Amino acid sequence: MSLFEIKDKIDSLVAELNQHNYNYYQLAMPTISDFDFDQKLKELEKLEQQHPEFLRKDSPTQKVGGEITKTFKTVKHKWPMLSLGNTYNEQDLIDFDQRVRKIIGDDFEYVCELKFDGLSMSLTYENGDLLRAVTRGDGTKGDDVTTNVKTIRTIPHKIEKNNPLSSFEIRGEIFMHKAAFEKLNQERIDNEEAPFANPRNFASGTIKMQNSAEVSRRPLDCYLYFLYAEHNPFKTHWESLQAVKSWGFKISEESKLCTNINQVLEFIKVWDQKRFGLTYDIDGIVIKVNSYAQQQELGFTAKSPRWAISYKFKAEEVETVLEKVTYQVGRTGAVTPVANLKPVFLAGTTVKRATLHNANEIERLDLYEGDTVVVEKGGEIIPKVMRVNLDKRQTGAKKIYYINNCPECGTELVRVEGEAVHYCPNDESCRPQIIGRIQHFISRKAMNIDGVGDETIETLYSRGFIHKISDLYQLSVHESELKQMERFGEKSINNMLMGIQQSKQMPFEKVLFGLGIRYVGETVAKKLAYHFKNIDNLMNANFDQLIEAEEIGERIANSLLSYFSDQKHVEEIKRLIDEGLQFEIEEKEVILQSEKLLGKTFLISGVFEGHSRDELKTIIEDNGGKMLSSISSKLDYLVAGDNMGPSKLEKATKLNIPMINEQQLFELLGQ
Numbered sequence: 001m002s003l004f005e006i007k008d009k010i011d012s013l014v015a016e017l018n019q020h021n022y023n024y025y026q027l028a029m030p031t032i033s034d035f036d037f038d039q040k041l042k043e044l045e046k047l048e049q050q051h052p053e054f055l056r057k058d059s060p061t062q063k064v065g066g067e068i069t070k071t072f073k074t075v076k077h078k079w080p081m082l083s084l085g086n087t088y089n090e091q092d093l094i095d096f097d098q099r100v101r102k103i104i105g106d107d108f109e110y111v112c113e114l115k116f117d118g119l120s121m122s123l124t125y126e127n128g129d130l131l132r133a134v135t136r137g138d139g140t141k142g143d144d145v146t147t148n149v150k151t152i153r154t155i156p157h158k159i160e161k162n163n164p165l166s167s168f169e170i171r172g173e174i175f176m177h178k179a180a181f182e183k184l185n186q187e188r189i190d191n192e193e194a195p196f197a198n199p200r201n202f203a204s205g206t207i208k209m210q211n212s213a214e215v216s217r218r219p220l221d222c223y224l225y226f227l228y229a230e231h232n233p234f235k236t237h238w239e240s241l242q243a244v245k246s247w248g249f250k251i252s253e254e255s256k257l258c259t260n261i262n263q264v265l266e267f268i269k270v271w272d273q274k275r276f277g278l279t280y281d282i283d284g285i286v287i288k289v290n291s292y293a294q295q296q297e298l299g300f301t302a303k304s305p306r307w308a309i310s311y312k313f314k315a316e317e318v319e320t321v322l323e324k325v326t327y328q329v330g331r332t333g334a335v336t337p338v339a340n341l342k343p344v345f346l347a348g349t350t351v352k353r354a355t356l357h358n359a360n361e362i363e364r365l366d367l368y369e370g371d372t373v374v375v376e377k378g379g380e381i382i383p384k385v386m387r388v389n390l391d392k393r394q395t396g397a398k399k400i401y402y403i404n405n406c407p408e409c410g411t412e413l414v415r416v417e418g419e420a421v422h423y424c425p426n427d428e429s430c431r432p433q434i435i436g437r438i439q440h441f442i443s444r445k446a447m448n449i450d451g452v453g454d455e456t457i458e459t460l461y462s463r464g465f466i467h468k469i470s471d472l473y474q475l476s477v478h479e480s481e482l483k484q485m486e487r488f489g490e491k492s493i494n495n496m497l498m499g500i501q502q503s504k505q506m507p508f509e510k511v512l513f514g515l516g517i518r519y520v521g522e523t524v525a526k527k528l529a530y531h532f533k534n535i536d537n538l539m540n541a542n543f544d545q546l547i548e549a550e551e552i553g554e555r556i557a558n559s560l561l562s563y564f565s566d567q568k569h570v571e572e573i574k575r576l577i578d579e580g581l582q583f584e585i586e587e588k589e590v591i592l593q594s595e596k597l598l599g600k601t602f603l604i605s606g607v608f609e610g611h612s613r614d615e616l617k618t619i620i621e622d623n624g625g626k627m628l629s630s631i632s633s634k635l636d637y638l639v640a641g642d643n644m645g646p647s648k649l650e651k652a653t654k655l656n657i658p659m660i661n662e663q664q665l666f667e668l669l670g671q
C-alpha cells in the first residue's frame with residue numbers, strides 16, 4: 001500500500017468503526033458481529049502503530065466506545081470507566097501472561113470471572129445510601145440513570161450491614177435474563193414493533209428510557225465486580241468481592257481464584273460449554289490480576305487496564321445459501337422481508353429462515369440472488385444474516401431490491417418519513433391485513449375468544465362470512481349455513497358463537513388493544529383506557545391531550561390521530577358499540593378510603609420510584625383529594641418526581657406552590 005492508500009484505509013476504518021460504535025451503543029442495533037468488529041479494530045490498531053503520523057484523535061482505538069446522551073444529566077466519573085483488551089484465542093492469553101510476568105514477577109494470582117453480556121454501571125454510595133447510578137458513557141463522563149437503576153431489585157438502595165466505608169463506588173454489569181428477554185421480545189413482535197436482537201441490546205435500550213415505570217416492567221439484574229474507594233481497606237480484588245457480598249451486593253458465585261495461566265485456560269474451556277446452561281448470556285471470561293498493588297504496578301493504556309484481559313467466545317455462525325427473499329404482510333400492513341435459507345444447523349437448531357427487517361437491511365447486506373450468506377444467532381435466539389460471502393457470489397447474479405408493491409394485493413407500498421418500515425396502505429382489502437386484524441382481535445392477549453382459532457378465521461374469511469371485526473358478532477345469523485360446513489361440527493359452532501357472545505364482557509382496555517391500532521400494544525391500551533375512561537374522550541382528544549397521558553409519546557399520539565381520522569374506523573367502532581362491546585372503563589363506585597385529603601388539590605408531574613403517576617392519582621382520589629390538570633394559584637400541592645418539565649417547575653416556583661415528593665405525599669396520608 002502507498003502512504004496515500006494507508007491514510008485512506010485508516011480514515012475509512014475510523015469512519016466505519018465509529019458508525020458501528022454508534023449503532024451498538026446508541027441505537028442498541030449492531031449490524032456487524034462482535035468478532036468482525038474486533039478484527040477491524042485490530043487491523044486499525046496495527047496500521048496506527050506502523051504509521052503513528054496518521055493516528056487520528058477520533059480514532060476508536062483511543063477511546064472507550066460509548067457516548068453520553070443529552071437526555072440525562074451528565075456526570076463525570078471519579079475514576080475513568082475503561083474498556084477491556086480482548087482476544088479470541090489462547091495464544092494471546094499466554095502472551096498476556098508473559099507480559100504480566102515481565103513486570104511483576106512470578107508471584108501473583110488471577111481472578112477469573114464470567115464476562116456478563118450487558119452494560120456496565122457505576123453505583124456511588126454515601127453513608128450507606130445509593131446516591132447515583134451512572135453509565136460508562138465515553139469513559140470519562142456518563143449518563144445519570146439513577147431513577148431507572150433504582151427499579152432493579154437486586155441493587156440495594158441502602159447498605160446496612162458490616163460496611164466500613166462511608167463512601168465508595170461499586171461497578172457491575174446490568175443485564176436481562178434470557179427468559180424475560182424472550183417474553184418481552186415476543187410482546188414486541190406481537191405488537192409489530194422491531195424486536196431487539198439479544199438481551200444485551202434490550203437491557204441497554206431499557207436503561208436509557210425516559211420512563212422509569214416502563215423500565216420497572218422490564219426485569220433487569222446486576223452482578224457487581226469492581227470496588228473503588230479513596231481508602232480501600234482491601235488488598236486484593238478477591239477480598240473486596242467477598243466483602244461487598246457481605247454488604248448485600250450480588251456477586252457471581254462462578255468466579256475463581258487461579259494461580260497460573262493453565263488454570264485460567266481450563267476455566268475458559270469449562271465455560272465455553274457450560275455457558276449455554278446459564279439463565280443469562282455471557283460473551284467471554286474476564287481475567288484480572290488479583291492484588292491491588294500489582295495492578296497499580298501494571299497500570300493502564302489509554303483505553304484499558306494492563307492487569308486485565310477478556311477472552312471472548314465467538315458467536316456461533318454458519319454459511320448457507322440464500323434461496324429466496326419473500327415478504328410477509330402483517331396485520332398493520334407492515335411488510336417484512338424474510339430470507340429463506342437452505343436449512344442449516346446452528347447453535348442447537350435447524351435454521352431455515354432469518355428476518356431481514358426492512359429495506360435498509362437489504363441495502364446494507366447488498367444481497368444478490370443465490371448468495372452465500374453468513375448467519376449468526378444473536379444471543380442464541382433470533383437468526384440474523386450478518387454478511388455475504390462475496391467470494392462465492394455467482395457471476396451474472398441479479399441484485400435483490402426491496403419490493404415496491406404489496407406481494408398480496410399489488411398496492412404500491414408507502415414509507416413514513418424517518419421510519420424504516422414499508423406499509424401496504426390497502427387496509428380494506430389486503431387479505432393478510434384483514435385476517436391478521438381479526439386474528440389479533442380474538443387472540444389470547446386481546447379478547448381471548450374461546451372456541452375460535454386462527455385457522456377458523458381464515459376459513460370464515462375465505463367463505464365470505466367475515467371481512468371486519470364486527471362481522472364476528474353477526475355470525476349467529478349464519479348459524480345454519482355454518483353448521484352445514486365441512487369440518488365444523490355443531491358443537492364447535494355452538495362453542496364459537498358462545499365465545500363470541502361472552503367476549504362482549506371484556507373490558508375496554510382489551511377491546512382497545514384488540515382493535516390493533518398501530519403502536520397501541522397491551523400496556524399502552526391499558527394506559528389509554530385508564531386515562532381517557534371511554535372511547536369518546538379518546539377519539540376527541542387532540543395531540544396535546546394525548547401526550548398528557550402516561551407513556552404516550554408523539555409516535556403513538558400521531559398513530560391514534562390518524563386512526564380516528566379515518567371514517568371507516570369510526571364506523572366500525574360504532575358498530576361494535578351497537579353490538580354491546582365495552583367502550584368505557586367500569587367506574588368503580590367511589591368509596592373513599594379516608595378523607596385525609598378532602599378539599600385539597602393536587603397535580604402530579606415527573607417520574608416516580610415506587611408508583612406510576614396513575615397509581616398516585618388513584619391514591620389521592622381515594623383519599624378525597626382532587627386532581628387539577630394545570631398549575632394555577634388554586635393548586636395546593638405539586639407532587640414532583642424526577643425529570644419534571646422545566647416550565648412546570650418555573651410556574652410552580654413563581655406561584656409559590658408547595659412541592660412534595662412521593663414520600664411526603666404518603667406522610668400527608670399518615671403512612
Ligand SMILES: NC(=O)c1ccc[n+]([C@@H]2O[C@H](COP(=O)([O-])OP(=O)(O)OC[C@H]3O[C@@H](n4cnc5c(N)ncnc54)[C@H](O)[C@@H]3O)[C@@H](O)[C@H]2O)c1
Pocket residue numbers: 020021023024025030031032033034035037038064065082083084086113114115116117118119120121136172173225286310
Ligand atoms: N458489533 C458491533 O457493531 C460492535 C460495535 C462496538 C462494540 N462492539 C463490541 O463491544 C466490544 C467493546 O465493548 P466494551 O468496550 O464494552 O468492551 P468489552 O465488552 O469487550 O469489555 C468491557 C466490558 O466488559 C463488561 N464486563 C462484563 N463482565 C465483566 C467482569 N466480570 N469484569 C469486568 N468487566 C466486565 C464491562 O461492562 C466492561 O465495560 C468490542 O470488543 C466489540 O466486540 C461491537
Ligand SMILES: [Zn+2]
Pocket residue numbers: 329406407408409410411424425426430431
Ligand atoms: Zn396489500
